[in-house]
Amino acid sequence: MRILLVEDERKVASFIARALREKSYAVDVAATGEQGLDLAATEPYDAILLDIRLPGVSGIEVCRQLRQGGMETPILMLTARGLVEQRVEGLNAGADDYLTKPFALAELEARVQALIRRGFGKTAATLRCADLELDRHRRRAKRGESGVPLTSREFALLEFLMLRSPDPVTRSEIVEHVWDCHFDSETNLVEVYINRLRQKIDQDHSPKLIRTVRGLGYSLRSEE
Numbered sequence: 001m002r003i004l005l006v007e008d009e010r011k012v013a014s015f016i017a018r019a020l021r022e023k024s025y026a027v028d029v030a031a032t033g034e035q036g037l038d039l040a041a042t043e044p045y046d047a048i049l050l051d052i053r054l055p056g057v058s059g060i061e062v063c064r065q066l067r068q069g070g071m072e073t074p075i076l077m078l079t080a081r082g083l084v085e086q087r088v089e090g091l092n093a094g095a096d097d098y099l100t101k102p103f104a105l106a107e108l109e110a111r112v113q114a115l116i117r118r119g120f121g122k123t124a125a126t127l128r129c130a131d132l133e134l135d136r137h138r139r140r141a142k143r144g145e146s147g148v149p150l151t152s153r154e155f156a157l158l159e160f161l162m163l164r165s166p167d168p169v170t171r172s173e174i175v176e177h178v179w180d181c182h183f184d185s186e187t188n189l190v191e192v193y194i195n196r197l198r199q200k201i202d203q204d205h206s207p208k209l210i211r212t213v214r215g216l217g218y219s220l221r222s223e224e
């Protein structure tokens with residue numbers, strides 16, 4: 001899942017970005033409201049984390065402009081402690097939720113997960129396909145009775161395939177949702193990761209779940 005973080009304080013931004021990347025999210029950071037608006041207009045995000053206090057265009061204004069432009073991506077506002085009117089203003093501007101600084105990383109992760117679930121219209125913390133199970137809270141996968149160890153990027157890829165299952169996803173959708181904007185889409189990394197996932201998930205099992213959809217991309221499903 002790919003997240004846009006709009007936060008002007010570099011230390012805070014890199015702290016949050018690192019924590020989310022460790023949890024398998026792809027994170028792009030914008031340091032100003034203007035930059036945030038530009039990125040949100042050109043890149044597909046699964047959620048936007050928006051600091052309310054930004055130099056220039058404020059977080060509230062960014063949120064208002066995104067919603068006025070018809071964007072439905074879930075937005076989490078980061079607000080200062082005690083400023084109730086800021087929160088109200090943020091929610092009125094179209095934010096889905098807010099989090100008061102300072103916050104615990106565990107809480108941030110839980111809110112982000114809840115937000116993305118809502119965005120996909122799914123409530124399940126556990127995704128299933130045949131005997132494959134993905135526990136999104138514990139970040140664990142298992143096939144049948146055996147646990148499948150995944151790197152954070154493999155987890156992100158599998159999660160994306162499962163969220164869209166049984167529909168196919170294109171290679172560029174995978175790049176857009178699983179990798180952040182530093183990724184060079186000319187490489188064959190998607191194929192490399194799909195192959196690794198196949199080895200871990202399908203090799204010793206049937207039915208094979210990860211399918212190549214010719215001319216399109218990949219899908220994860222148990223039946224033809």
Ligand code: CA
Binds near residue numbers: 007008009053054
């Ligand atoms: Ca700030």
